[in-house]
Amino acid sequence: MTQRKGLLLVFILLLFTTLLVGCGWEKKQSSSPSGEKTSESQQVQVEKEKTTELREEKGAETQSGKDQSQVLKQDLKQSPLNPDQKQQPNNKPPVPQRPLEATFYERRESKGGIEVEITWVTPEYLRARGQKPTPEQERDLTSNLVFNIALTTHAGNLMSFDFAGSTSLKINGQEAxxxxxQLVSADAHHPEGILRFTAPVDEPVKDLTLIIKGLGEVPERVFKWELP
Incomplete structure (x- = not known):
């Protein structure tokens, strides 16, 4: 009888132990998915936060780029035009256009028994007369104001007249x-030569006044050219 009680007690203990172990395993199994779900949820939340931060950073960069673009456009609107553009103001005065008619450059006067023919020689004048200026002539006529002077008389000797000392030129009202x-033809009754004055480099020629003093019995001879 005592032996049976002992076996029964052992059986009860084994059964109780088995139940306890089974309950613990079920609890572990039931709690494990919840833990995994919690871990997955936390990971998803972290990923969402990272994605949000990246979007915010990208949005900030995009806005910054837009702001810089707006600033650049504003600077371009406010900046002055470069010198190659047509709207750039030109501070230099316009150069008067020289006429293409040969008669504009020719002057003639007959007083005191002496006839004076003066020609303001320019590239335009030579072309009007059917002549093509050489490169040397172009340089000469650009750096100098050149006048061809031819005299005609039937009495006396004109070779003794001092053209360089007795002739003056005003350029735009200023003494040149x-x-x-330079003597070209050494004829006592028909002398001819070339008179040169240095051309101004800081302003265009608008008008010229050539004055010859003391030629023959005429105190002063005045020849003028005014550009239109």
Whole structure:
């Protein structure tokens, strides 16, 4: 009888132990998915937060780029035009256009028994007369104001007249300084030569006044050219 009680007690203990172990396993199984779900939920939340941060950073960069673009456009609107553009103001005065008619450059006067023919020689004048200026002539006529002077008389000797010392030129109302005389034809009754004055470099020629003093019995002879 005692032996049976002992076996029964052992059986009860084994059964109780088995139940306890089974309950613990079920609890572990039931709690494990919940833990995994919690871990997955936390990971998803972290990923969402990272995605949100990246979007915010990208949005900030995009806005910054837009702001810089707006600033650049504003600067371009406010910046002055470059010198190559047509709207750039030109501070230099316009150069008067020289006429293409030969008669504009020719002057003639007959007083005191002496006839004076003066021609303001320019590239335009040579072309009007059917002549093509050489490169040397172009340089000469650009750096100098050149006048061809031809005299005609039937009495006396005109070779002794001092053209360089007795002739003056005003450019735009200002004295041009002393000119140089180059004799072309040494004829006592028909002398001819070239008178040169240095051309101004800082302003265009608008009008010229050539004055010859003391030629023959005429105190002063005045020849003018005014550009339109």
């Amino acid at each position: 300084g002393k000119g140089t005389w």
